[in-house]
Amino acid sequence: MLPHGGTPPVNGHYYSPLTGQSGPHRRNVALMQERDFPGALRAAAQGDETAFAWLWREAHPALLRYLQVVASPAAEDVAAEVWLEIARGLARFRGGEPEFRAWLFTLARRRASNLRRYSSRHPEQLTRDDEELDQPATDDTAAAALESLATRAALELIASLPQHQAEVIILRVVVGLDVRQVAQITGRRPGAVRVAAHRGLRTLAARLAAPAGQRHGVTR
């Protein structure tokens, strides 16, 4: 199912949970206009690398943001493992967009869980990747940095919630899944998912309402 109750494609473009609008992303506009999700899945399953690249661009940012919340220091590494598993299993995958997203985030959740279990047995302090040091400069480096910082700040604010609340909010808001899909991925009941999301939002609202110096003292 498409995010937010199955928004139908507009002019051949499916709703993107990342952009919040129907239509192509800023990259590879011509390819995007030709693709739809099921078609890209079929082509990628047969080894079409452009179709895989399209799928990756559609899903990777949300995956990375989800992993920044549930597997923060190792989000990039976990994402790479998840995509490798996707690439290996894509030929045997059957289903459409909702099944693919459920598969992707179920794999990510399992990997993140394994990483947390491993980290608890083998304590090791991971450091973040270097920010933009090895990235080529864009036309507007300052604007890109501000954009990235704003996104990161928002994700860190959500990640300060208890993990199950943060996970549910990310899956619902960033990935665009509904309650039933989130419940399926997290293994909880839909009612528990709804309650966790509401409690998390109330906590966030309370933190935003608190004076700047007291924000971290709000009870979770």
Add this chain to the structure above:
Amino acid sequence: MSGSGASPSEMSHFPRRLLRRPLGAAAAEELLARRGAAPGAPASQQALARVLEIAAGPPTGRELADEAAYVAAFVLATSPAGTRRAALPRVLRTFAQLTLAVAAAVLAVGAAAALTGRLPAHAQEVAHTILGVPAPHHTSRLQPVTGISPGHQPHPSGVPAVLPVPGAPPGGTAARPPKPAAVMPSPPAQTAVYPKIPPVRAHPEIPGAP
């Protein structure tokens, strides 16, 4: 996406009364659906809607920077060489499953044969010892002496005498001449002696009886 809009730090300038109105379930669902806060919503909810909007914003350049590396990894993983490497564990898994199936079948057939006493003598003895299945039907090579002739002297060590092993080297207990009668006494010859039946006499009260 730009970082404009109501930043969290700006929210502290709003009156506390407006900021601390509780977030209802309907308003929370609106925020989760990314439909934003209602026009008259408290400023904290407006700020929260902005935070969620930023978190779900369009992909940044950094998030999409590794596309080429991921596509290369996909090509490698789906290439014939990569497929062969990935297929190897599947072959091993299939082989292991076949081996397990054959082993299970052999065990089942062996157990059935042991229960019915159709194993070779030695194997049946082992199964009898370990599993308690019926003992082999024929005599074993080591069998305690069941009948001792009057002239037989018990072994000084107290170990019961055993049957001499055919082909064993001379010396020791095996060197003694076999005494089949002592080992397996043949049953006494049955002579056909039957009790003598008295002759039938005529019954005095039954007419016509012999």
